[in-house]
Amino acid sequence: GSRTSEARRQSGTRKAGEETRPGTPKRTPRHSTAGTPRKEKENKENKENKEEKPLPIAVQVEPQPIADEPRMTLMPANKTLDRELMLRIWRLQRSEVHASVSGLGTGERPTERPTPDIRRTGPRQPDIRRAPRREPVLKQSENAYRITEPTTRMEELERRVRGLLNKICPDNLKTIVDTLASIELKRAEELEFVIKIIFGKALVEPHYCETYADMVFALRTRYPEFPPENEGEKPHSFTRVLLNTVQNEFESLPTTFEPSDDDRAKFPSPEDLGMEMKKRKSKMLANMKFIGNLFLRQLLAVKVIGQVVHDLVGIKQDNSQPEEHMIECVCELLQAIGYTLDETPQGESLMNSFASRLKDIAGIKVNGKSAFSKRIQFSIESLLDLRKNKWQKKLFKEQAKTKQAVKDEFERDARSHGRNTGPDNMFSVQTVGVRPAYIDEFASQKKKTKAEAAPQKISFTKAHVKKCCQYFGEEKDGDSLENDWRKASPTAQEAKQGVEWLLEVGFDDERKSDTVAMTLAELVKRRLVQWETMKECLASSVSTLPEMKMDAPHADVMLHCLIARLLMLQDAFNPVVLKPIANFVSANDNRELGWSLLVGIVKKLKSEGQKDVLRKTLSMSEFTSSAATARGTTALEAKKQLESA
Secondary structure, eight states, X not given: OHHHHHHHHHHHHHHHHHHTSTTOOOOOOSSOOTTOHHHHHHHHHHHHHHHHSOOOOOOOOOOOOOOOOOOOOOOOTTSOOOHHHHHXXXXXXXTOOOGGGTTOOOOOOTTSOOOOOTTOOSOOOOOTTSOOOOOOOOOOOTTOOOOOOOOSHHHHHHHHHHHHHTTOOGGGHHHHHHHHHTSOOOSHHHHHHHHHHHHHHHHHOGGGHHHHHHXXXXXXXXXOOBOOSSTTSOOBOHHHHHHXXXXXXXXXXXXOXXXXXXXXXXXXXXXXXXXXXXXXXXXXXXXXXXXXXXXXXXXXXHHHHHHHHHHHHSOOTTOOOOOHHHXXXXXXXXXXXXXXHTTSHHHHHHHHHHHHHHHHHHTOXXXXXXXXXXXXXXHHHHHHHHHHTTTEEEEESOSOOOHHHHHHHHHHHHHHHOSOOSGGGXXXXXXXSOOXXXXXXXXXXXXXXXXXXXXXXXXXXXXXXXXXXXXXHHHXXXXXXXXXXXXXXXXXXXXXHHHHHHHHHHHHOGGGHHHHHHXXXXXXXXXXXXXXXXXXXXXXXXXXXXXXXXXXXXXXXXXXXXXXXXXXXXXXXXXXXXXXXXXXXXXXXXXXXXXXXXXXXXXXXXXXXXXXXXXXHHTOHHHHHHHHHHHTSOHHHHHHHHHTO
């Protein structure tokens, strides 16, 4: 009864509160309780309880306005959410599943193929829901290529050899040579067949002519010798068969390059006929280049070269003029070997006679006009100018080189000229016709006698000094340079002569200036050359610098590199070598040239990144006093100008 009364009071309180709300509809009882004795009795008890305990009075309370609290937002000012922030939010709530997607799942689309199960071990069942795809059928021609097995021994040899030659490059030459040498040859005919393939590839790819020449030089002792067919003849060796092949190609040189009637019948189109003539001419010039590279590798003698040139452009008994294509062959051959020919007295004499004959040919006239075209005249003139220029030629950089050679050239160009990408940077000036360094080394080893216990002393010659410089430029090995230099046991006078020879090389060839300077600095560092000797040689070179610049405008570059390399020895540097410069700038006529010489030394140190060496150099009184004399100002002002140079 008490629970019922309390419920009634709460119900009355709610009803009183509801009356204050406007628009609230009245509730009607679901069914009436009148006429029930039990209900009437309960109603009387409720009335008595209402009379005893008054109902609480409902008080209307005015709602208080709630102050607007600032809402926190994660949206940045630029309306772009940070990726790291979104990842953090996702990591905090990735284990929770939102109610709106909790009942969703994944399934296969009706038209989609099921994902294959890689764990399936049985055979794959065909998909019958999709029509099989029809591949287009290509119509084969009658002469279509078909992979077949070799049927003869020669065919097998050709496949193996050509497959290896198609992969040749300077970097993998040793691997190709070893693989070719592992091919077993059983007859002399097989040896001739392999050499013909190699020779044919060399003529078709003159770009790799030097690489093929290196390859045949390495293979000359790797194949066996076969007995001759007739008694009294020489055996069939690799070198003999190769030279016979080259000689046969040279002797088959056509007397004229005018197309014959058979050629016109075989190639009716003028374009095809011109292309065929061009191929023949390229093959002819490639053969001459290959002959020159064989001579550089000492596979041909000098007298053979003299006979080849005489057969091409020599004076004939009937006084007939040589054909133009023969003159082109001579120019191609001499360009490939001219530098090496000039290195020996016999070769230089032979080269003089060749040059004289070419001059006479260029001056021949018939009926007041030149007997040869302008192209031939310019070819002869270019060859003669190349010889006057010490065989320095501007070559296109894209040629067969090893990766290390390309890297070294790039670093050298970056140091000296910067990383330019202009058209001039696509070319490089190189000495053509130089014999490979490993050939000289091989020749020296070949000349050794059996009495190695008492080896013969090496002569201290110009060739030996150049070889020491060349090896050091390639390997940058100071120990090897010292060993090679000491092998000849030069005296003090001979050492001075060697320094003069190296300076001559650097003054003549700008590209070799830095290599010569590094070699001389290393010799001084190891006390193989004394500082006084270096000062005397520099004094002679600096005093004649104006005359040298008339013949070689880049002669001062050698002095820039040499003085800079000596200064880079730092603590071992002796300022005595700066006295020749001080004496040179003391003359009024030499001050401008002397100032440019000092500026060039400073720029060389900057290009090598030697900031500490440059700072020490500018603090030397011998250096700054020479600069002040050359500039006609104080030493402090000259130092400032050198720093800003």
